[in-house]
Amino acid sequence: MSIQTELTRIINAKSAIKTAVEGKGVTVPDGTLLDGMAALIESIEAGGSVVCTYGSFTPSEAIKLNTSTTDPAYVVEHNLGVVPNLFFMAKFNNSYVGSLDLFIVRNKILGAKKNILHTAAKVAVSGSTSYYISSSNCKGWPITANAMPIIPYIASNNCTLSTQQYYWIAIGGLT
Amino acid sequence: MRYYARYSDSGKLIVVGIGYGGTEITEAEYNSLLSEIREKADLVNKLYSGEITIDEVPAGWQEEIQRRVDERIAAESIAEEQDISAEEALNILLGGAT
Numbered sequence: 303m304s305i306q307t308e309l310t311r312i313i314n315a316k317s318a319i320k321t322a323v324e325g326k327g328v329t330v331p332d333g334t335l336l337d338g339m340a341a342l343i344e345s346i347e348a349g350g351s352v353v354c355t356y357g358s359f360t361p362s363e364a365i366k367l368n369t370s371t372t373d374p375a376y377v378v379e380h381n382l383g384v385v386p387n388l389f390f391m392a393k394f395n396n397s398y399v400g401s402l403d404l405f406i407v408r409n410k411i412l413g414a415k416k417n418i419l420h421t422a423a424k425v426a427v428s429g430s431t432s433y434y435i436s437s438s439n440c441k442g443w444p445i446t447a448n449a450m451p452i453i454p455y456i457a458s459n460n461c462t463l464s465t466q467q468y469y470w471i472a473i474g475g476l477t
Numbered sequence: 478m479r480y481y482a483r484y485s486d487s488g489k490l491i492v493v494g495i496g497y498g499g500t501e502i503t504e505a506e507y508n509s510l511l512s513e514i515r516e517k518a519d520l521v522n523k524l525y526s527g528e529i530t531i532d533e534v535p536a537g538w539q540e541e542i543q544r545r546v547d548e549r550i551a552a553e554s555i556a557e558e559q560d561i562s563a564e565e566a567l568n569i570l571l572g573g574a575t
Contacts, residue, residue: 356496357494357496358494358495358496359483359494359496360493360494361492362489362490362491362493363514364549365491366552376491379497380497381498462552465515470496
């Protein structure tokens with residue numbers, strides 16, 4: 303490529319950056335050089351918009367959840383980009399009504415340690431097959447900006463994800 | 478709409494789904510795999526309930542279907558034996574707050 307081609311490419315990229323930064327509510331003064339863009343980008347206020355991803359999955363056969371291994375038995379890759387505030391997971395069973403399970407992710411500050419622990423509690427509990435997302439007992443499986451581990455309530459429980467279709471919605475940016 | 482299949486390290490199908498993760502597949506592949514999953518689940522239920530015998534299961538699926546029925550029976554036996562302490566019950570009610 304020629305020098306002119308490269309210069310044109312850089313000029314166009316700077317113009318695109320200027321447009322994008324101003325689209326986020328930050329004014330780019332005339333004459334701002336490329337090396338001044340970083341500071342303007344950093345001044346963009348974080349948050350302010352609610353983000354949401356959704357999807358579904360169907361296990362090929364029942365997935366037995368457990369807390370005895372290093373990795374959780376199943377992880378939902380929600381790819382939200384932030385730790386979700388709410389995570390809804392629903393299983394629709396055609397044979398009967400009432401198989402809707404809701405999970406509310408909460409940020410729990412742990413006392414003097416001031417660690418943010420993301421836990422989620424299942425609103426509807428159904429006996430020995432109860433499961434939920436992450437746990438204060440399973441610190442190795444955090445809720446992250448891209449993934450939600452599904453683990454059982456109690457290590458001794460025989461918890462499974464059945465071969466039905468599970469729908470999920472991850473919502474973030476609420477706080 | 479993105480369709481995907483997730484496989485174990487040994488190449489066994491774990492889930493099919495819509496959204497992120499796994500290996501992207503076509504809608505036709507997704508529908509085909511989903512149909513097979515549901516068909517096998519139905520056979521497991523029927524074999525478990527005694528509605529059919531193993532001979533009525535397609536030969537290529539017999540081993541898997543029988544294994545899944547055996548696992549289901551074993552799992553239900555374990556569940557019946559379980560008992561939870563008052564502390565565990567409280568933890569469930571409080572949603573893991575303790």
